[in-house]
Every structure is written in structure tokens, then in C-alpha cells.
Amino acid sequence: MxxxxxxxxxxxxxxxxxxxxxxxxxxxxxxxxxxxxxxxxxxxxxxxxxxxxxxxxxxxxxxxxxxxxxxxxxxxxxxxxxxxxxxxxxxxxxxxxxxxxxxxxxxxxxxxxxxxxxxxxxxxxxxxxxxxxxxxxxxxxxxxxxxxxxxxxxxxxxxxxxxxxxxxxxxxxxxxxxxxxxxxxxxxxxxxxxETAGGCVYDGIPLEGVHLAEIDGEVRISGPMLADGYLGDPALTAQVFHTRDDGSRWYRTGDAGTIAPDGRLAITGRIDNVIVSGGINVSLDRVERVVRSIPGLEQAVVVGMRDDRWGEASVIFLATGIGDAEAMFEEARALVAAEIGPHARPAQLEVVPELPTLASGKPDRETLRRMARD
Missing domain, CATH: 3.40.50.12780 (ANL, N-terminal domain)
Incomplete structure (x- = not known):
């Protein structure tokens, strides 16, 4: 067609x-x-x-x-x-x-x-x-x-x-x-x-007909709302969608997560959204969740950047006019150290006039990564 x-x-x-x-x-x-x-x-x-x-x-x-x-x-x-x-x-x-x-x-x-x-x-x-x-x-x-x-x-x-x-x-x-x-x-x-025709898990519980699996830390999804694949890219389609021996078709989300005994899903972040700081893997999604729990930082975005001492580190981007940036930064570092570890503490906070977003409304992380590199 x-x-x-x-x-x-x-x-x-x-x-x-x-x-x-x-x-x-x-x-x-x-x-x-x-x-x-x-x-x-x-x-x-x-x-x-x-x-x-x-x-x-x-x-x-x-x-x-x-x-x-x-x-x-x-x-x-x-x-x-x-x-x-x-x-x-x-x-x-x-x-x-x-x-x-x-x-x-x-x-x-x-x-x-x-x-x-x-x-x-x-x-x-x-x-x-x-x-x-x-x-x-x-x-x-x-x-x-x-x-x-x-x-x-x-x-x-x-x-x-x-x-x-x-x-x-x-x-x-x-x-x-x-x-x-x-x-x-x-x-x-x-x-x-x-790839799942939009949201298929509501408040952690899959919709009717949706099945979840966690394999090697990655969340996978099966159900009647899965996409057919990617236009003009059969290799990527074969990599992301696969059919099991029982005939069921599954989508590899690329997200890390856990599935509780009651079937409730908890996403912990992107598998590939990780930096290595001082030889230790740090999930930027996890850091961002901790940072966003602080009043005034609910819309902050955390991305990785080069660091001369540790190899890689994280930076918090925040829009202007939110609050006392210096105080929030110190609170964020302390809370991240307490909940994840000192190695995961953000290295700096950058206040920008406005956080760049994609047309979908999501943060434009690629632009923020380029800003961090610069």
C-alpha cells in the first residue's frame, strides 16, 4: 500500500x-x-x-x-x-x-x-x-x-x-x-x-492482552498492539521484534526494569543511558529520578558529560526562575550521594533560559548533551 x-x-x-x-x-x-x-x-x-x-x-x-x-x-x-x-x-x-x-x-x-x-x-x-x-x-x-x-x-x-x-x-x-x-x-x-501503539501499561499494570517479561534486566512486551516493525529497515526490525517458539511476538524495549510478583512493572531507566564515572557505572535515569524528587527540580534534566578527573560525570540542566539554584544543587548532590553513592553525584548545574524540548514535549536530550560537551 x-x-x-x-x-x-x-x-x-x-x-x-x-x-x-x-x-x-x-x-x-x-x-x-x-x-x-x-x-x-x-x-x-x-x-x-x-x-x-x-x-x-x-x-x-x-x-x-x-x-x-x-x-x-x-x-x-x-x-x-x-x-x-x-x-x-x-x-x-x-x-x-x-x-x-x-x-x-x-x-x-x-x-x-x-x-x-x-x-x-x-x-x-x-x-x-x-x-x-x-x-x-x-x-x-x-x-x-x-x-x-x-x-x-x-x-x-x-x-x-x-x-x-x-x-x-x-x-x-x-x-x-x-x-x-x-x-x-x-x-x-x-x-x-x-512500537506499542502508545501506553500499554497503566500505573504499572499492563492493559488487557499485554504480557511483560524481564530478560537480562531488559523489559520486553507482547500483545496485539505491537508495531509491525520499522519502515525500510528489516535488520532493525529483526533486532527489536522477535517471535518465540510458541508463536508469540515480543518487543525489546531497551528499558531496564523489574516485574513484581503481582505483575506490576517498575522502570528503572534506559539500559544504554549509563556513564562510567571513576570506573563505576552510573545510571543517569536513576540520578535524574533522585534529583527530580527535590522541590524546584521536578523538571530538571540530567545528562552525561566528559570529566577530566573521573572520565565521565553528570550535569543537571535547569530552567531559570525556578529557585535558589546553588542551594538546590547542593541538596541534589547530598541526596544522590545518600541514595546511590558519592560516585554518582552530579558535577555541576547549568541554568539555561529555557530547557529545549522536542515537538513531542519531551526534553531534547541530544541538544543538552551537545551543550554539555561545549
Whole structure:
């Protein structure tokens, strides 16, 4: 089948094209212009260019059956209703917001433009009052609304009117979730990727039909919502997706994690997001989780850098106007040393006017690594 390019920055265009994609009759190319020779299997719904937050961008092929299975499993877990889109439509989380609403028989509401508290309140007011309301955020968006809700009743009312607010894309700081729950917002922490048609584990528990395994410290996922593979890259497809002797198909996430006896998943970080400091391996994801537990550092980002003495070290990037940077840095070093070890202490803190982000809303770690190198 031939791909049909859609401007992922035009949420209305994606919404209008999605019904045919969900039928598997008109596959969409989101985030890239397909080459004349790019063809996809029958039943393909979308091919999504990943954000590239952890490496070279890939083009993930998702079938209509995978998207529908994911939407059905989400509805079985949290309910069905009308969704409001506050995320870019070119990424899987945005596609799924639109798809879940359409498959439930409701026209999705598009926030549109820059994400602000005012825009969120207006979009929420456009939702129907006679059905359940849902939306999906990245943590930075939730933080923006919680800050505004401290002084604005209309933001508080809008936040608490949703049956569920999915939060994913990156780790959700516990302090941020606690603030939301104290306000009365119904937060669901999600885990997944483009390769799993979006979130497939909610609050640590896999959705119906999803199976988890931990092999050599890596989390692997099986289920009907898995992608078919990567467009034009059979070698990478074979490396990341594999079929067991029993016929089940599994996705290698590249994430380190553990699965408790009750089936609950805990992600500890990316397997490859590790530096070697003084001959000791240090997980930057683990350091970042500790750093983000400190008030004022909830949105901080930790990346690696060269260090003349230790070989490698970590640096904390923070946006200006958050608080007393020097005091927070010393608290971060002390807490990391206490919880992980002195070898893992960040070497410095860099305050920048604004943290760079990808179009998906995730931190642009590659840009921050280049800034650290410079």
C-alpha cells in the first residue's frame, strides 16, 4: 500500500484523515515525507517518525488492528468517552487521543496553538457535559496547570472535570502526582512507546492482552498492539521484534526494569543511558529520578558529560526562575550521594533560559548533551 503524507502539525488534518487510517484503507505518513518506493503491508494505519529522544529517529509501522486493540484496552481500563487533544498529532500519543475519541463515537476537541492554562480551560469547556472526559499530557504540561491552579479556580475546575488524565512520555515525578491528587485530578501514569501503539501499561499494570517479561534486566512486551516493525529497515526490525517458539511476538524495549510478583512493572531507566564515572557505572535515569524528587527540580534534566578527573560525570540542566539554584544543587548532590553513592553525584548545574524540548514535549536530550560537551 502507498503512504499518504499528512502534516502532523495540523491536528485537524490528522483528525480528518484518521478514520480511513483506522479502517486500514488509507495509511498515513506522520512526521516525514515518504519516498516513492516506500510501501507498507495491507491494513497499515500509520507510519510514525519517532522523536529521536534516545537516538536516530525511526519510522514505526502500525496496523489499524494494533491501534484499535490499544484503544479497546484503554477503554476497558479507564472507560470510554470524549477526548481533548493537547499533544502534537504527529506522535503516537496524539494519534491515540484522536483515535480513542473517534472510535468511541465522539468528535475530539483540539486545544490548538501554544499550550497554556487559558487554552486548556477553553478546550475543556468545549467538551460535552454528558459523557466522560479524557486527555493526555506530558509531565511539563501537568506542571504548568498545577502551578496555575494554585491561584485560579477555573483551572482547578477544568482539571478535576476529567475522568482520567493520562501522563506519559517521560517519568512522572512523584511530587507532581501528589500535587495533582491533592487537587483532586485523576492521574494515570502510562508507559509505552510508538512500537506499542502508545501506553500499554497503566500505573504499572499492563492493559488487557499485554504480557511483560524481564530478560537480562531488559523489559520486553507482547500483545496485539505491537508495531509491525520499522519502515525500510528489516535488520532493525529483526533486532527489536522477535517471535518465540510458541508463536508469540515480543518487543525489546531497551528499558531496564523489574516485574513484581503481582505483575506490576517498575522502570528503572534506559539500559544504554549509563556513564562510567571513576570506573563505576552510573545510571543517569536513576540520578535524574533522585534529583527530580527535590522541590524546584521536578523538571530538571540530567545528562552525561566528559570529566577530566573521573572520565565521565553528570550535569543537571535547569530552567531559570525556578529557585535558589546553588542551594538546590547542593541538596541534589547530598541526596544522590545518600541514595546511590558519592560516585554518582552530579558535577555541576547549568541554568539555561529555557530547557529545549522536542515537538513531542519531551526534553531534547541530544541538544543538552551537545551543550554539555561545549
Amino acid at each position: 502507498r503512504l499518504h503524507p499528512i502534516d502532523g502539525g495540523d491536528a485537524a488534518a490528522v483528525r480528518d484523515a484518521l478514520p480511513a487510517a483506522l479502517d486500514g484503507t488509507r495509511p498515513l505518513a506522520l512526521g516525514f515525507d515518504p519516498a516513492p518506493g516506500d510501501v507498507v503491508p495491507d491494513g497499515t494505519a500509520v507510519v510514525i517518525a519517532t522523536s529521536g529522544s534516545s537516538g536516530i529517529p525511526k519510522r514505526v509501522v502500525l496496523s489499524a488492528a494494533a491501534l484499535r486493540s490499544s484503544a479497546a484496552a484503554t477503554a476497558a481500563r479507564i472507560g470510554s468517552g470524549q477526548w481533548m487533544l493537547a499533544l502534537p498529532a504527529a506522535y503516537i500519543a496524539g494519534v491515540q487521543v484522536l483515535g480513542r475519541s473517534l472510535l468511541a463515537g465522539h468528535e475530539p476537541v483540539l486545544l490548538g496553538g501554544r499550550f497554556t492554562a487559558d487554552a486548556f480551560v477553553r478546550a475543556t469547556a468545549a467538551l460535552r457535559a454528558d459523557t466522560h472526559r479524557f486527555t493526555s499530557f506530558v509531565p511539563a504540561q501537568l506542571a504548568t496547570l498545577l502551578d496555575a491552579a494554585e491561584s485560579r479556580a477555573d483551572v482547578r475546575d477544568a482539571l478535576t472535570s476529567y475522568r482520567a488524565i493520562l501522563v506519559g512520555g517521560q517519568a512522572l515525578p512523584p511530587s507532581l502526582r501528589e500535587r495533582a491528587e491533592e487537587l483532586g485530578a485523576h492521574i494515570v501514569r502510562t508507559y509505552g512507546s510508538s
